[in-house]
Amino acid sequence: MTTAAGWDHPSTSLFTDHYELTMLQAALHSGTAHRRSVFEAFARRLPDGRRYGIVAGTGRILEGIRNFTFSDEQLQFLSRTKVINQKTIDYLAGFRFTGDIYGYAEGEVYLPYSPVLIVESSFAEACVLETFVLSVLNHDSAIASAASRMTGAAGGRPCIEMGSRRTHEESAVAAARAAVIAGFGSTSNLEAGFRYGLKTVGTAAHSFTLLHDSEREAFEAQLASMGPGTTLLADTYDVETAVRTAVELAGPALGGVRLDSGDLIAQAQWVRKLLDDLGNHHTRITVTSDLDEYAIAALASAPVDAYGVGTELVTGSGAPTASMVYKLVSREDGRGVQVPVAKKAKDKVSLGGRKYALRRLDEDGTATAEILGVGHRPADDGNDRPLLQQFVKNGELFDGWTGAAGVMRGIERHAASMAEMPRTVYRLQRGEAAIPTVFEE
């Protein structure tokens, strides 16, 4: 995997809610803007009935923070529309994040209240990052969490991400990235290949068959151009005729056929038998058509070689956002002393104070609990695995968390983190979190 040359990271500073900047203005006015503060991003709950979530987006946040600066045009916009006053504009003109960032590695399993990202800086710097940080975490983690259930249900069979057309064009790139972190082998999205070095793949659409005067001519054209290893789309007209034509034209080297409609289980069975009868034992069957983790699980006994997943992946399979929040948990008081803080609303519990986080493992290395506590982690933590990584120190980014290297690292972390979880993590039925979250005193 190589990093993209020629992709200009966009400015991220206006991916921000209006109130972040008016709060900044008021805090600059009252003198509290420079109080050292700790914000934590976490989810109070998993999506309805899910057993776990997967962290994704951290690398994109770190890439974006480097571009969280304000251009003259952006400052003129804020001035012209009177969003903030001149003093605040002057502050933003020189803005650069100079604090520290910790969090869970991309690909890591998270649970309710896991502090997946911790920003420690002046209130001003942490406040203005809120919207961007949450946008990325909520989207990317929702996709990775759904993707992980799909790759789990697929067992060892490859999953292909092909949902770009069902979501915003930039979400599609981030979704491909998140899916690959959570175990997908490839994507149809070319921009994701360009930016992050992901493997891209593709077959053909019905329009290609319809463009030609017959299905035979379409197959001939594709085979002549792409070679016999290509995958032919078999359901534009009659599937049996298509498979016979494909084998006749491509011979035993035919790479694959794609089925995109109908009863996929029964169809995969008889198409496999037909291919074998024709001598095409190595021709693969790829199924697409609105798959989700349940459909993938239902196809486990069918002779399918790869799953192409679209809509349900990029929409988070019923949970398009991860419900993460970003809360002030500690800040300096007027005398410079750090004090834990928390909102008191009855229906939205928060725990004040900066957290540590450990995954408790039994003697076999299987996770048994998510241990959270306030303050520094205990010196003697036995088998517990520390979960917090430091990504940024005094505004300087540590190597290896961004770009194509960050994705590779996320793939490895996802595999290792899932291997450590109890087998109940793979249950698709609604239920409790796979391991409990325990707050230590």
Added chain:
Amino acid sequence: MTTAAGWDHPSTSLFTDHYELTMLQAALHSGTAHRRSVFEAFARRLPDGRRYGIVAGTGRILEGIRNFTFSDEQLQFLSRTKVINQKTIDYLAGFRFTGDIYGYAEGEVYLPYSPVLIVESSFAEACVLETFVLSVLNHDSAIASAASRMTGAAGGRPCIEMGSRRTHEESAVAAARAAVIAGFGSTSNLEAGFRYGLKTVGTAAHSFTLLHDSEREAFEAQLASMGPGTTLLADTYDVETAVRTAVELAGPALGGVRLDSGDLIAQAQWVRKLLDDLGNHHTRITVTSDLDEYAIAALASAPVDAYGVGTELVTGSGAPTASMVYKLVSREDGRGVQVPVAKKAKDKVSLGGRKYALRRLDEDGTATAEILGVGHRPADDGNDRPLLQQFVKNGELFDGWTGAAGVMRGIERHAASMAEMPRTVYRLQRGEAAIPTVFEE
């Protein structure tokens, strides 16, 4: 509304599925790539139980097509990764869309099978646009469709878009744009203000209160900086105490209070009474906290002045994608004759041939049916309102459909199109489409 200076539209050409380019390669090889073709984007169904959908994204598509060109770095990526051969790379090096584009105006109501976008060009040009066109239409129309139900449920009360943190950072900008087209009065998203001239607004977050040593100090800071017309967040600790403190500090000119938790209906009732008892008859009550169209409808009798809507707006209120497809419906054959084409799969019906589309109106100007037919529309169409606009001719964009002007036009079209629909369009209960789709012979 002014158009953004200083926003660089990104290149859109790799927001494209791998197979679009391999189909292009095969079609260039077989000589069919230059066959004049007609593709239509439409939805076979509305989201489960919805009565109508709202078209959005067309302006963004038209802006994006201008940047659908391939840079040297992008072509080198396609070459290095062997996605396509040199002949295809040479074709893309000079790519510029030169065809025609028609469709429904942004803000227009659509129904099952409405041809919301029609691309007429060579197969090559229309094929490579597929993924980008669908990404934009599926996302933006899903958001606008949900937003329209919310503004319908809100009656005349203002709705504020504040969902940026719950979706991808770029989706957030597009969602704000789509929401405003569908009747939202403002957004919290600053980038949407910058790019499209949308009105941005904001209050304050719980973190701002928690930053200060007391709620009173936080309110004092916000009032000192923003003036008494600001909206104070009242539920960080105790709501009654907060409202009394706010009125004490700001006096009768206090702009508003925001309620973000608890039983909003009961709370709005007694907060209104408390404000009135304190003499603050003009202080507004804004409610937020996971509102959707049903919660907004339930608050109709409560003394609420504005609805802030987040998560449910940006996730399409249960329908995060509009299920639109982009299908080849007609193309030249080997002799240069246009022939209608359609896939024959039993579970996915398509109607071949290029469509016209009319909204049938009764003598009162109320819509009674969506009339679709193949070929040119009848000369005598009585009260029927033609729905197709031409946006692009020979690659040249007509004025008024993009940027801030396009959004303004979309706002007007949405209001006019909704005013024309039968009142059943406002029913939130699941049911049939508000008017039937009729295929004319």
